Amino acid sequence: SQQGEEDPQALSIQEGENATMNCSYKTSINNLQWYRQNSGRGLVHLILIRSNEREKHSGRLRVTLDTSKKSSSLLITASRAADTASYFCATDSGTASKLTFGTGTRLQVTL
């Protein structure tokens, strides 16, 4: 079963705009992670936020976590065409750093 549900499933924006993706999950977590996947490629880790953190920044990325609502959001500011990819949230809920993934958001950034 999927732990995370992501919203929207697809997002199309113009270069320079901000992109926001949301993730909801079902169980308590140790941490939540966001990954990017370019078409036909493997997943690349973007950012990890621990359950006791509420917000985290990395370059143009901003992640928030609300454990009371079991939700997280990823904001990409000043999007570029190179940000075009699928974005996945993943939760680490137990031992051995096993991840449960959401179904992903496909982001298209046009010039």
Next chain:
Amino acid sequence: DAGITQSPRHKVTETGTPVTLRCHQTENHRYMYWYRQDPGHGLRLIHYSYGVKDTDKGEVSDGYSVSRSKTEDFLLTLESATSSQTSVYFCAISNGQPQANTFGSGTRLTVV
């Protein structure tokens, strides 16, 4: 992807044949994982390993077995491939919490 390689990258096989996918790491990480990715499902965990000869089942383990005889290598075997096992398979590694998984480039398996 640095430190983790999967082989083969692509494979086409017939229903009923055995198939083994290999994951090799050079990072000396304790944990290794096999995920499969299908449209509409994201990635789902098949099996994982927490040490040499220590493995456990994930969410979608039916029809798959794994082995880890040394730290560097984690093998995924489909004993008798079925069309429902057509998928993209990803290996990942981790050194424990809190740490992200590092993913391989994937193996695209088609069962005809």
